[in-house]
Amino acid sequence: MACTIEIQPVQLPNLTGQDLIEEFSSNLKKYTWADLFNVLDFELSPIVKIIVRAAIRAKEQNKPFVLTLERAISRLNQIENTKRKNIIRRLYKKWGLFAIHEINKLYPGYNAEMLPADVLIKNSKRKPGKKKTGDDFRTRQLAKLEIQYYITNKNSTAFNKICERIASLTAALKLRRPIVLTVKLQGEVYAYPFHWLTSERIIKDFHALANKKGSTHAMLQEYRAVSIDRTVKF
Template identity: 35%
Template sequence: MNAREKVEYERMNALPRKSEGFAAYYYKPQTKYPPRIYIFMHSEVWCDRNRRPMGLHTAFPFLTRPMNREEIEYHHFDTRLCYHQYEDWDKLIYAEQQEADELDKENAGSGTQFLNTLRSFRSRYLLGGRSSEPQAAEAVPAATEDNLTTLLADSDELTATEISKLLDKEQQEDKRPDMLTALRLLYLNTAQEQKVTVTEAVVQRKVRIAAEGARRNFVRRVYAANKLFALEEIRQRYPEYTEDMLGFDLSRKSKRIPKKKHKPIVDLRRCQMQKYAQRLSHPETTEQEYHQACCMIPILQNAHDQRMPISLSVTYNKKTLIYAFNWRTRETVIRSFITQANLKGMTHERLGETYNQMTGSNYSF
């Protein structure tokens, strides 16, 4: 123990201990992770939102017990300890046996009674290693054809409340994929104006797609964790799994490479350079047009690089004036100005008003 740790220990040791505390036991069913039991220490100080990361913010403990003095003392110095978790009943019973012995020392018989109560939950909340979980996944009963047919035949007479009760009952008891899928589709139909036709073929197709997706996700998860023995581990859940199926499940659709977004070219000089470049590649371009394009492209490129203004000379009654536009002025604006300049009866005074309006306005022409 270094000097800093010793100072912290003395500071914590001087603080008063809690007189009592309770340990709460929560069961977390299997999701994409195996089922487990969480043991929250000093559960009386943890509010519901502190159990949100574990998905237990709406759950209730199936068992509670008082903490012994050794646990309270340990937790006094390790205040960040929130819970213990177990995925195996044998390891849980072994750890709780030691805590039960301490409870028996403080209150004779209380630890033994707690341990017997904990063992009684072993048949209700199933935990196990890797070998037991695949068997549980395969043991899900499937809906019989008669039950599914009867449900679909009577679907028009069922209300949303009745379908909801059937769905809750199915989720708690049999958990048959066919029936669950059919009940979910029927329940969605009650809230939609355009009804979806629910047939046995539609239900079976959705069940098959869901099963393939679950298998594919499981295979990818196992392969990422253990590439060498992945096939053996996968066959514990899917005995007929082959190497060809492994390659198919691991393959991913090639992502479509999005095209780079380019701002459209609208300014006069770059539009002219594009047109000259197309003229160079056109097979019917004459030799004179070809050489003209070769000369104009570098001239336009040089003017664009130096950001030189676009100058237009206009002559009326032998009087010539130069009208200069910004170097990034759009081609449509220049064409609009030229159209105005070519109108009959146009004078420099009227054209100057148009020019000032185009160059001085905040609006885009």
């Protein structure tokens, strides 16, 4: 019987970033979604958080864990640099040229010569596009699962299933995979693909129609054809 090793900073106070990288590189498959998500609930050092999140992404994509400590540190520095710039910009907006005094309270040694590089925001050319409304099926499902994540017993099988579902939906949303619903009626099985941004209401209505007495595949095909016209395509 396989044994799941729990990685919890509370129990392993001497855990280092390199220890964790070596463990995930060799044994990531041993860990369940619940194991990985549970670790994030502990008070962790920033570098450990980055490594655990990288492990979750690798598991989502069913890829080997290949993160190096140097890459993790580089990512940490990038995050800290962005955080620092955001703080400095807020202080500059409030205090103007007198912001240096306030900035030095947080970052001793900071001087006026460093201010322009942090305050200046480079304009990037972005392609115009429509914003997601957030009412698509997967986004709504993830919002509901987030609530269940916090209220479900973390030692239960149900919690592990919730973590698996969150990972699955997140990966599908990120990769823009179509929503495929399989329906069996009168002994015939058909798969009905929907656009990845199809609304929750359309999916629920389709599900209700599929379970309605007397429904046929012809009716479902017609409903799907109409629903495609109502779905915003990006």
